[in-house]
Amino acid sequence: MAAPAAPARPRLGVFKFASCDGCQLTLLDCEDELLPLSAEVEIAHFVEASSDIQPGPYDLSLVEGSVSTPEHLERIRRIRAESRYLVTIGACATAGGVQALRNYADAEEFRAAVYAQPEYIETLATSTPIEAHVPVDLELRGCPIDRGQLVEVITAFLADRRPDIPNHSVCFACKRRGTPCLPVSRGIPCLGPATHAGCGALCPAYGRGCYGCFGPSGSTNMPAMIPLLRSDGMSDEDVLRLLHTFNVNDFTAIEPEREHEVEPGTKLPGEPR
Amino acid sequence: MASATAPPAAGDTACVLDRDGMGALVRELRARGRTVIGPTVRDDAIVLAKLESAEELPYGWGVEHEAGYYRVRRRPDGAAFAHSAGPQSWKSFLHPERVRQWAADRGPDGEMTVRPERDEPPSFAFLGVRPCDLRAIQIQDRVMIGGPHRDATYGARRGGAFLIVVECTEPGATCFCVSMDTGPAARPGYDLALTEVVDEAGHRFLARAGTDEGAEILAALPRRPADDLTRTRAREDVEAAAGRMGRTMPEVDLRALLAGTLDAERWNDVAARCLTCGNCTMACPTCFCTTTEDVTDLTGDHAERWRRWESCYDLDFTHLPGGSVRGSGRSRYRQWLTHKLGTWWDQFDSSGCVGCGRCIVWCPVGIDITEEAHALHQESLDGQAGTEDGRP
Ligand code: SF4
Ligand code: SF4
Ligand code: SF4
Ligand code: SF4
Numbered sequence: 327m328a329a330p331a332a333p334a335r336p337r338l339g340v341f342k343f344a345s346c347d348g349c350q351l352t353l354l355d356c357e358d359e360l361l362p363l364s365a366e367v368e369i370a371h372f373v374e375a376s377s378d379i380q381p382g383p384y385d386l387s388l389v390e391g392s393v394s395t396p397e398h399l400e401r402i403r404r405i406r407a408e409s410r411y412l413v414t415i416g417a418c419a420t421a422g423g424v425q426a427l428r429n430y431a432d433a434e435e436f437r438a439a440v441y442a443q444p445e446y447i448e449t450l451a452t453s454t455p456i457e458a459h460v461p462v463d464l465e466l467r468g469c470p471i472d473r474g475q476l477v478e479v480i481t482a483f484l485a486d487r488r489p490d491i492p493n494h495s496v497c498f499a500c501k502r503r504g505t506p507c508l509p510v511s512r513g514i515p516c517l518g519p520a521t522h523a524g525c526g527a528l529c530p531a532y533g534r535g536c537y538g539c540f541g542p543s544g545s546t547n548m549p550a551m552i553p554l555l556r557s558d559g560m561s562d563e564d565v566l567r568l569l570h571t572f573n574v575n576d577f578t579a580i581e582p583e584r585e586h587e588v589e590p591g592t593k594l595p596g597e598p599r
Numbered sequence: 600m601a602s603a604t605a606p607p608a609a610g611d612t613a614c615v616l617d618r619d620g621m622g623a624l625v626r627e628l629r630a631r632g633r634t635v636i637g638p639t640v641r642d643d644a645i646v647l648a649k650l651e652s653a654e655e656l657p658y659g660w661g662v663e664h665e666a667g668y669y670r671v672r673r674r675p676d677g678a679a680f681a682h683s684a685g686p687q688s689w690k691s692f693l694h695p696e697r698v699r700q701w702a703a704d705r706g707p708d709g710e711m712t713v714r715p716e717r718d719e720p721p722s723f724a725f726l727g728v729r730p731c732d733l734r735a736i737q738i739q740d741r742v743m744i745g746g747p748h749r750d751a752t753y754g755a756r757r758g759g760a761f762l763i764v765v766e767c768t769e770p771g772a773t774c775f776c777v778s779m780d781t782g783p784a785a786r787p788g789y790d791l792a793l794t795e796v797v798d799e800a801g802h803r804f805l806a807r808a809g810t811d812e813g814a815e816i817l818a819a820l821p822r823r824p825a826d827d828l829t830r831t832r833a834r835e836d837v838e839a840a841a842g843r844m845g846r847t848m849p850e851v852d853l854r855a856l857l858a859g860t861l862d863a864e865r866w867n868d869v870a871a872r873c874l875t876c877g878n879c880t881m882a883c884p885t886c887f888c889t890t891t892e893d894v895t896d897l898t899g900d901h902a903e904r905w906r907r908w909e910s911c912y913d914l915d916f917t918h919l920p921g922g923s924v925r926g927s928g929r930s931r932y933r934q935w936l937t938h939k940l941g942t943w944w945d946q947f948d949s950s951g952c953v954g955c956g957r958c959i960v961w962c963p964v965g966i967d968i969t970e971e972a973h974a975l976h977q978e979s980l981d982g983q984a985g986t987e988d989g990r991p
Contacts (some may be wrong), residue, residue, distance in 0.1 A: 339837065343796075360899060362896075365896065384891065394867045404610070418722075427687075481897055482895070484897060484899055485895040485899050485902075487893060490893070494877060494910075495874070495875070497877055497881075498877050498908075498913070501696075501881030501882065501908075502908055503696075504646070504691065504696075505642070505686075506644035506669070507878065507961055509643050509961075510668060510669050510960065511643050511670065518961055519874040519876035519878075533642075544914050545875045545928070546874075546875075550871065550872050550873065550964055554964055
């Protein structure tokens, strides 16, 4: 009797849309895990790491970047169709990224101002998260994502268990870490109470207020959050700048002065202001 | 109010330690193999940390508190224990924020081996436990090891811990231990009790033992017999502290108040201010909730079960198929307050609040448990709290 064939390893794909590659680098940064990972999965598509590009289907696809060009619209549908699980990684993929600032301005003007030969640039008027276009199985927040969370997603996928990616605020992690709260003990403005956990409350541990790079938590109260930032010394302009960075789309969706009837975290296709 | 200390185990052990005596106390505890944890200034706060020597105590530091506000301040009198409501509590050591519970390995033959975690905690000595904190430890004892399911991690840490209570002579603006009947004098349950006295006769500590081990340690220290002046001053300072509480609770049956105000309008008011950030529960010395965390490695041959602190402000806390049972901020704030002041009685036969004030200080937006209780009381007096549906 012939020996049974070795079971096929699950196939991993890593894909990039409009982004800086920082989140994919987080995967390359998992030095201790990379070798054992390549024993457990077939790295079928990861342009950043290897020029050996395999066609789909993929069992787990990690998608970085936002949908920003007409070509992206078609490509994300194809990747979704070829993927058993699709996980978006990083603020560009989960919220549209910092490039979604153009959703609140005139994209044409940006194009003319930024590029020497704007006629070569073909772009959509908005930068939108992957989830605005195709169903997503899990969003991994952060700019960039957290290494530990990425390993958690991959090991959970391999063990066929639910990944432990809490939806609560940075304060949970901050208290567990034992950092004396910055707004309380030093009057430093901190967006932690409204920000999604995942970083391990890194910035407050170094005396710097959270600036929301993981986007809104699952339970925010911006009409109470903004006065706290103001009372810790931020001007209205500072608050606007704080909220309008990597996760501008998601924070804009829950800003109190905008009278949207939306649930926190809802993906809005960027509407011009 | 006289300081209601336990009768010393071995006769009247009352004696006076000076600053050198405090240094000797820490040395003696360390010589006996204890890990001494006490207050020290770090990160612009008086935190609890491992002490190598008594010189790390916050001599000459105090704190200024308000709701959502904490600042360390220099004190001219050089006192070491004239502070309250720090950012952590002793639960950080007795009920750590994250512990492994077991690990499992799958061998080449597919056989599973499960190894329960054996926590080998240090033998702690806690220096500077406030009377309200002692009560909080006793409340956690009831929760963690006082029922049919003993928690081994807590039990091992607590069992060996040596508790040195320091009575309060300088209550904070957010303290209300008198309302909760937990301080500012030391109640039974300590190994040693100290009262810090600073006056024209010098900086000293009135010490007495509550256990044989406490008496043994005192006997090993440079000390002098307790004189009348020190005894009187210590008693007066603690009595004066009882009259200087920054906060009070309404003088009503709080359990009945909470049970009768479940539909109060006030919950909407506080929900509009609450960030649902969870800081109050994490800072509270009695909150004990945890969740589990399963970790697997890439091969799938190694798995671990951890538990970590969790809070009823987390949407996941009541997540069921179909969503969170307590989806609104209103229902989550109400869960916290009714548990602390009301349903804790049903569950553990005591209050879940000891009046330490931490939740008030460490709430970034300064939501005040006493103010909320007063407002609920006022609303119930005004007859606006609807309980028509007959719910308890
Ligand atoms: S420092 Fe920031 S993240 Fe930490 S508890 Fe305070 S508000 Fe929350
Ligand atoms: S509820 Fe607040 S005041 Fe009461 S014990 Fe907890 S932290 Fe202290
Ligand atoms: S108040 Fe909330 S976190 Fe605290 S013990 Fe009760 S349910 Fe747990
Ligand atoms: S009461 Fe304060 S500390 Fe507690 S969850 Fe609400 S905002 Fe956070």
